[in-house]
Amino acid sequence: MPELYKSQGYSLETGFSFFAGLYVKYIKVFNKLEDCYDQIVHPQKREAIKPVLENVAVRMLELRNLLKALNPRPGNSYLALDDILAELKTNPDETITRVPRYFRNDAENADSYDVKIRRLDTWLEAFHGAVLEEQLDPPKWTPPQAELSVEQVIELIQRNERGRMGIVHAKKMIAYRKAALQKEAKAKAGV
Secondary structure: OOHHHHHOOOOHHHHHHHHHHHHHHHHHHHHHHHHHHHHOOOHHHHHHHHHHHHHHHHHHHHHHHHHHHHOOOOOOOOOOOHHHHHHOOOOHHHHOOOOOOHHHHOHHHHHHHHHHHHHHHHHHHHHOOOOOHHHOOOOOOOOOOOOOOHHHHHHHHHHHHHHHHHHHHHHHHHHHHHHHHHHHHHHHHOO
């Protein structure tokens, strides 16, 4: 439990139940505000609701982090809110947090989203999807834990070889399709 709340006299159980109740209420308010923001047509009203919606989301995340610290099962990030939901007579479906639709639908967010996607596509094309070897950690070898029979070893080798052959075949098919598309594009261009 954080020192701030210990000094104010909160016990672990009362602190968790109190803040869990607040967390559930914030989720419900957030979902209602998000629906409201999505349905409002007037731009001035949307501008007024958006900062409130963002502040509620931030407070909701702060409460979630606090609940992780107050969790009766230390080290567990899962929050058991069943008792709180029953106490508040709330359906668990009402407490599902959704990603706000304005992240995707608003012009300013959609433009930045499209820019990020194009930037990632450019980087993937530039590096051919490869990861620099300097960035990879060397694999750590661990000795086998159990003895395998000769049949099991043969089966394992065969399975790995079939997988390797499948990967090689897939790469050939990709190259073949790419070449066919290039030929088709040249034929359309009249070259």
